[in-house]
Amino acid sequence: MRIGVLGAGQLGQMLALSGYPLGNRFAFFDTTGSPSADIGTTLSDTSGVKLDEFLAQVDLVTYEFEHLPLALVQQVAQEKALYPGVEALRVCQNREAEKTLFDQLSIPVADYRLVSSADELAQACTELMRAGAPAVVAKSITEGYDGKGQAVLRDPEQAEEAWAQIGHARLIVEAFVSFVREVSIIAVRDQQGEVVFYPLAENNHVDGILRYSLAPLPDLSDAVQQQAESYIHKLLDALEYVGVLTLELFQQADGTLLANEMAPRVHNSGHWTQDGAISSQFENHLRAIQGLPLGSTQAIAPTCMINIIGCMGDVAAILAVEGSHLHLYGKSERAGRKLGHINLVAADIDTLLQRVNQVAALLPDAPPPAFSFVAD
Amino acid sequence: MRIGVLGAGQLGQMLALSGYPLGNRFAFFDTTGSPSADIGTTLSDTSGVKLDEFLAQVDLVTYEFEHLPLALVQQVAQEKALYPGVEALRVCQNREAEKTLFDQLSIPVADYRLVSSADELAQACTELMRAGAPAVVAKSITEGYDGKGQAVLRDPEQAEEAWAQIGHARLIVEAFVSFVREVSIIAVRDQQGEVVFYPLAENNHVDGILRYSLAPLPDLSDAVQQQAESYIHKLLDALEYVGVLTLELFQQADGTLLANEMAPRVHNSGHWTQDGAISSQFENHLRAIQGLPLGSTQAIAPTCMINIIGCMGDVAAILAVEGSHLHLYGKSERAGRKLGHINLVAADIDTLLQRVNQVAALLPDAPPPAFSFVAD
Known part of the structure; x- marks a missing residue:
């Protein structure tokens, strides 16, 4: 199956790398003028005139980026199957619509x-x-x-x-809410409405940009995981969603969760699933949108994703750390730019956190992680 | 780093899929007239006239196929770094040279x-x-x-x-030797001579074509693993080898091993490492040839690789089996042709073997596996 992707950044490229083994081939449609996906075909077109050429190459369309012109996406949906749908994109593009939906579904927010x-x-x-x-x-x-x-x-x-x-x-x-940590849940809904959930990840942001994601959380109760699952499940059903949806949440001192925002796509806080879960978020998004059964979301081992931001660091030294997996995006160094990430896996959480500190020390300007384990 | 691959089949494609996250890009040089790799650039040229064009695109060269004209490979080695080297290819192309080397290194053979x-x-x-x-x-x-x-x-x-x-x-x-099972060991040697070994796999062949590989073996003693490691280590050092080498062996009733043949490349019996080991054979081959530290060869879980041969079977039903990973090569159905493989992982060997039987039943003409667990 030929899959069209609106957006042509690293998320699209990682979707493609996961899709080749499923027999998929890819075409990207870039509206930003700076595509980075370097696999399959990329049409870069800020005015939309190449849209027909793009659509002629693909069997179905998805997106890896939500800041797309809504009219363009509506046009795509008239020509080809589009997953997730236009409504999911519309809601996720607009914080007023997003909060209204949270309220309608009784999902608590600040x-x-x-x-x-x-x-x-x-x-x-x-x-x-x-x-x-x-x-x-x-x-x-x-x-x-x-x-x-x-x-x-x-x-x-x-x-x-x-x-x-x-x-x-x-x-x-x-x-502003007082919270102990930022977490996110990633879930996948297939064309029949079946839903699977990844374990919650804890996310460390620095200057508003994600630096670290840790999953599964050693101190998270089943009740909190289930609370997050119930919230995202309601969103998936309300939007008749197909594919991967991400919901970012704040966990408060009493263990309860407040929804922050959602993203209608594979998400940086789910990159740990490439090496830390049986099936990754990328593979499961592709399985969902083409009507295939979903893969297992079970974690293999404690995993931490570390973003490489601005400069590359000592790649050879990073690869020498036991259990490290490198994922570069093919971009050149620039302040604040996401150049890639490292997934670290280990048999236990203590070993993992040691390795995280080892790798953090090899990345210039990377603050050490500050995970907040809480008793629920 | 731009990597040139001699050969353009599924092994090359899987190398490329592992290399993108390391920041590599790929060009393939096909001498057979029927390339299947569908990523990066492919030059198909049975007469060798496009060799300069290929070499101009790459920083170093490897091969995914050993049945290459030796003169072509020698010419490549004069222009670019080539790993593994010409001598490894020469020996692996010629059963007389291969057996002579086994004899010189006191590696027992039939x-x-x-x-x-x-x-x-x-x-x-x-x-x-x-x-x-x-x-x-x-x-x-x-x-x-x-x-x-x-x-x-x-x-x-x-x-x-x-x-x-x-x-x-x-x-x-x-x-003909009386053997209990066919096994293989895959090892990787880096540019400094460091060597890492994957656990032995048991291989089931049908009509001379690999059908199943199972690893790690639940009944294999450390002594037998070490015997296999010592044999392949001698071969790697003798050939001043850089990259992945595969050695196929027969295990006899008393547990001892006889070498059968070797392949100077990533190997079908190592495909289980994509989903069953921390770092795959593909990633480790690429790490070795570009001078990066080697990744862990440790198994994550009991894993079985099942080849898809001739016809595709029920892909959706296969993906519905818990712990199944599909790897298709983008080829059309044809009797005897390797179209892809499935890696099945499970928490324990009994669950794994149940799933193997489930998947085997979904592949037309696939005989059930016949693994021979032996007490060493």
């Missing part, structure tokens, strides 16, 4: 307000802080990822400046 | 004779049968694999017919 002016932003900030929030974060309801298009406010007086800096007509303002 | 006529073949057959062999197998000293270019003789009177059928000027005649 307290929030929607605002359309600097005055409303100041008012929202005042209300949320009066209710106990130590600060708020304002985000444009569209676009923005990896911490872009956002501002933190610790005082309503910062509203004018934050409004100007973000520069969007509508913002969501969320109360 | 009794054999070299013959250059039908009369000599009859004489060799008489001698070997008088010494106790129930039958002999005659093989051309060059070419021939998967049971091609061979004949079994149970009587010296069959010599004329066998000689004519094989049609080569020089043959090796080997005594």
Whole structure:
């Protein structure tokens, strides 16, 4: 089966590497002007005029990137089977639609307000802080990822400046919540509605960019795993979703979870599954969208994913660390750019954390990991 | 690093799929006129005129196929680093040179004779049968694999017919040995001479073609593993080998091993390492040839590789079997053709063997596996 991918970055390339063994071949459609996928065919076209050429090459279409023009995706869906569907993309592109869906499905989130002016932003900030929030974060309801298009406010007086800096007509303002750790759950829904779940991962972000993901968590109770599964299951069913969906959550001191945001695709916090689970998120996404049975999401061993950001580090020394797996994206060094990742596996969590520290020391500018094991 | 591969079949494609995450890109040089690798660049050229074009695209060269014109390989080695080297290829192309090396290194083999006529073949057959062999197998000293270019003789009177059928000027005649099972060991030697070994696999052949490989073996003593390691270690050092080498052996009723033949490349009996070992044979071959540290050869779980031969079977049903991993080669169905393989992993050997039988039943014309667990 020939699979078309909207987006042509490292996620697309890793999908393709997983799809070759399933007999798939790939074409990528890039709308950013800077494709990096270097396998199969890539059509780079910021205006959409090559869309027919792309569609003629493929049997079905998926996406690896959610910041796509919605009109383009709707056009694709009229011509070819598209998984996940247009509605999933629409909701995930818009924080207002996303939060509305969370509310409809009774998935708990941090307290929030929607605002359309600097005055409303100041008012929202005042209300949320009066209710106990130590600060708020304002985000444009569209676009923005990896911490872009956002501002933190610790005082309503910062509203004018934050409004100007973000520069969007509508913002969501969320109360800062006190959390012990950031976690994510990745789930896969097939064409018959069957759903499988990976174990939760703990995610360490630095400057808004993911640095480390650890899974499975040695101290996570079944109840918390099941809570996360129930939330993402409701989202998958509501969106009649097919493929991999990621839900990022905050775990609070009492063990409970608050939903943060979701991504309608394979996700950086699921890269550990390439070497740490029986079937990876990439393979399971491909199995789902082409109507094949889903593979096992069971973890093989404690695993930690470490992003390589900005510069490559000492690749040979990293490969010399027992149980290390390198995944490079074929990109050149640039500050803040994701160049690849390392998956470390070990027989037990203590050995794993030792190896993580070993590898972190080989990556320039990588802060050591700060995992927060909590008793649920 | 840009890697050139002589040969463009499934082994080359699987090397490339393992090499992308290491940052490698690939060009293939095909001398057979029927390349199947469908990743990177392929130059198909049975006369060798495109060799310069191929060499200009790559930093170093390896091979995935040993039946290459030796002159071509020598020419490559003059232009680029070639791993494994020309000498390894020369020895592995010629059964007389291979057996001579085994003898020099005191690696035990079945009794054999070299013959250059039908009369000599009859004489060799008489001698070997008088010494106790129930039958002999005659093989051309060059070419021939998967049971091609061979004949079994149970009587010296069959010599004329066998000689004519094989049609080569020089043959090796080997005594049939009584063995309990066929096994293989795969080892990797790096540029500094460090060597790592995978656990032995048991191989089931049907009509001369590999059907099943099982590893690690639940009943194999450390002593036998070490015996196999010592044999292949001597071969690797003697050939100043860099990369993956495979040695096929017979295990006799008393547990001891006799060498059968070797292959200077990644090998079908090592495909289980893709899903059953920490680092696969493909990744370790690439690490070795580009001077990177070798990855762990440790098995993750009991694993069985099942070849898909001739027809595809029910792919969806195969993927529904817990712990199954599909690896297709992008080839169309044809009798006797290797179309792909399935790696099955399980937490224990009994569960694994149940799943193997489940999958075997889904492959048309696949005989059930016949593994022979022996007490060493």
